[in-house]
Amino acid sequence: MTEHSFDIKIQTLPQLTAGQDWKLQLAHDRPHHLLIWITRGQGRVLLDGQRRGLGVHNALLIPSGALFALDLGRQGMGQVVVIPQGTPLRLPEIPRHLRIRDVHVQTELNGLIEAAQREQNSQRPLRQDALEAHAALMSVWLRRQIMQEEHVPTRRNAAARLSARYCAMVSARYASGAPMADYAAELGVTPTHLTRAVKAATGKTAADLLTERVVYAARSLLSETIQPAQDIARHLGFGSAAYFTRFMQQHTGHAPSKLRAAKPGQENNRQSRP
Known part of the structure; x- marks a missing residue:
């Protein structure tokens, strides 16, 4: 395998978000796999x-395309291993949340991440090959x-199973412009039933999660590309640039032009509910 055929990176959580909390707190998915190892703080995922x-010594495996959101608060810290999609690594295919209680097992993962971090910071030849190893x-x-009995997932109830199916659909179709009711129809339930199930499983309504995913995509495109706002609106399924502007104003407190111009920390992370 040649150098830089794919890039594995070791980052801290602040490096992953570039100082913008919404990049973790809003429900979204990513085009690469993440292994997140929490080293300080507690919150919700x-x-x-x-x-x-x-909490501390929790490991999260977030496969490419899996909807997630993470809120650890200002005191939370963690290490992130970013693994591009399509690598030959035999990673688990479903999201996993592991609470690691064994000190020796905690130390083992700490050592692996620290060794990878040292390799990443070196200037030696074949650095990416070593990171892959x-x-x-x-x-x-x-x-x-995952093979340990203590980490066998508990059987999910019907609401949790429906919520998982809905979240997978949101990841795949959020840019279609379809309302939540269309997702409910495809899942064979009423919008009210879907809302109740998702709320029970996640603490947020089905409409909230769809809105958050669209807001995340819009903010990412505004801050990371030079695409005109009207093109972003069209890409995300909005009927007009004016509707897109009103949507962003409602759910972030800022117009698209201000979000594009803002630097990390200059704007708040407000997220209004629909």
């Missing part, structure tokens, strides 16, 4: 259609933990 408490060992670590 939305993953696989469910909201769970999160470290990531492969992390994959082995993950799969070993």
Whole structure:
């Protein structure tokens, strides 16, 4: 395998978000796999259609395309292993949340991440090859933990299963412009039933999650590209640029032009409910 055939990166949570909390707090998915290792703080994570408490020595595997949101607060800290999609690593295919209680197992993952971090910071030849090897060992670590009886997932109820199916649909179709009711129809339930199930599983309504995913996409495109706002509006299924502007104003407190001009920390992270 040649150098830089794909880039594995080790980052801190602030590096992953570039100082913009909404990049983790809004429900979204990413085009690459994430292994997040929490080293300080506690909060909540939305993953696989469910909201769970999160604390120190928790490991999250978030596969590419899996809807998630993470809120650790200002005191939270963690390490992130970013693994591009299509790598030959044998990563688990479904999202996992592991609470690691064994000190030796905690130390093992800490050591793997620290070794990968040192390799990343070096200027030695074949650095990416070495990072791939470290990531492969992390994959082995993950799969070993998943095999443990204490990490066997509990059976989900009907609401949680429906919520997981809905979240997968949101990840795949958020840019279609379809309302939540269309998702409910495809899932074979009423909008009221879907809203109740998703609220029970995640603490947010089905409409909230769809809105958050669209807001995340819009903010990302506004801050990371030079696409005109009307093109972004069209890409995300809005009928007009004016409607897109009103939507962003309502759900962030700012017009698209201000979000594009703002630097990290200059605007708040307001998220209004629909």
